Amino acid sequence: MKVTINGETKEITKQVNLRELLKEFALPSERIAIELNREVVRKKDWESILINDADKIEIVHFVGGG
Amino acid sequence: MTDTFTLAGKTFNSRLIIGTGKYRSFDEMQAAHKASGAEMVTVAVNRVPLDRATESFLDYLSPEMQILPNTAGCYDAEHAIRTARLAREALETDWIKLEVIGDKITLLPDNEQTLEAAKVLIKEGFIVLPYFTDDLIMAKKLLDAGCPAVMPLAAPIGSGMGVQNPSNLRIMREQLPDATIIVDAGVGVPSDAAIAMELGADAILMNTAIAEAKDAAQMATAMRFAVQAGRLGYLSGRMPKRLYASASSPIEGAIK
Numbered sequence: 001m002k003v004t005i006n007g008e009t010k011e012i013t014k015q016v017n018l019r020e021l022l023k024e025f026a027l028p029s030e031r032i033a034i035e036l037n038r039e040v041v042r043k044k045d046w047e048s049i050l051i052n053d054a055d056k057i058e059i060v061h062f063v064g065g066g
Numbered sequence: 067m068t069d070t071f072t073l074a075g076k077t078f079n080s081r082l083i084i085g086t087g088k089y090r091s092f093d094e095m096q097a098a099h100k101a102s103g104a105e106m107v108t109v110a111v112n113r114v115p116l117d118r119a120t121e122s123f124l125d126y127l128s129p130e131m132q133i134l135p136n137t138a139g140c141y142d143a144e145h146a147i148r149t150a151r152l153a154r155e156a157l158e159t160d161w162i163k164l165e166v167i168g169d170k171i172t173l174l175p176d177n178e179q180t181l182e183a184a185k186v187l188i189k190e191g192f193i194v195l196p197y198f199t200d201d202l203i204m205a206k207k208l209l210d211a212g213c214p215a216v217m218p219l220a221a222p223i224g225s226g227m228g229v230q231n232p233s234n235l236r237i238m239r240e241q242l243p244d245a246t247i248i249v250d251a252g253v254g255v256p257s258d259a260a261i262a263m264e265l266g267a268d269a270i271l272m273n274t275a276i277a278e279a280k281d282a283a284q285m286a287t288a289m290r291f292a293v294q295a296g297r298l299g300y301l302s303g304r305m306p307k308r309l310y311a312s313a314s315s316p317i318e319g320a321i322k
Binding site for chain 2: 010
């Protein structure tokens with residue numbers, strides 16, 4: 001299935017939950033946040049929420065800013 | 067003299083809040099942060115790159131610093147609200163520097179969208195610190211909406227132009243004596259910071275003036291003193307301005 005992560009289209013071979021998705025892309029799991037189709041997903045729900053075809057996912061962290 | 071600064075129930079010894087952007091290195095940022103004496107720093111929320119490993123930027127911030135995430139890069143209320151919610155989830159803080167930009171060239175705030183976003187976020191329990199145009203009426207609306215402070219600009223973000231409209235800040239201070247006013251954006255040199263504080267600002271938020279200085283840590287020290295000097299000047303009550311001279315030495319008794 002195809003999902004959009006941070007604006008990029010990505011092919012995912014099997015249905016995974018959000019925590020597995022982070023692992024798949026070797027992304028950090030601390031001090032980041034995930035939004036699934038414009039709704040923030042609480043960290044405690046990362047395991048229970050499976051991604052679906054055409055999902056739009058934003059994964060953010062912190063950078064320098066003013 | 068003890069002159070602490072309380073914001074949303076939290077007391078700070080420093081009236082200088084600084085950014086974390088544009089530094090040439092993490093070492094330089096850390097040195098500047100230390101020199102500034104600031105106890106709160108701003109950070110930006112950004113997409114995690116998918117193609118490369120990234121360092122945890124937050125590890126370079128002193129653990130004693132209060133982290134204030136911002137909604138930089140948002141051009142409407144909806145994006146700012148989403149960004150604030152993400153920041154809260156990631157950092158477990160209700161504090162947000164609300165910034166809704168209206169235009170890419172000037173980075174001037176969209177006050178209407180800012181107010182709209184502030185109302186939604188306050189309902190959700192956020193401590194909203196809004197960046198906005200230095201306008202008294204807008205300040206009143208933001209305070210009425212429940213913002214614990216207002217953050218008028220001195221000049222456009224990163225411009226270093228200093229306080230462009232001192233009368234607006236004076237009016238805001240006089241008309242809103244109990245409000246917390248934090249001048250955010252536009253400071254270029256220490257005298258700009260001192261002027262803003264002399265006009266009655268409660269604190270100053272700056273980034274570029276320190277980060278882009280040739281010696282960032284030294285500029286941070288200068289800003290620390292400028293904020294303190296301006297604050298003391300404000301509290302001391304300035305002399306009146308006069309068009310003509312007023313002799314300091316006695317006129318009577320001078321030899322003829």
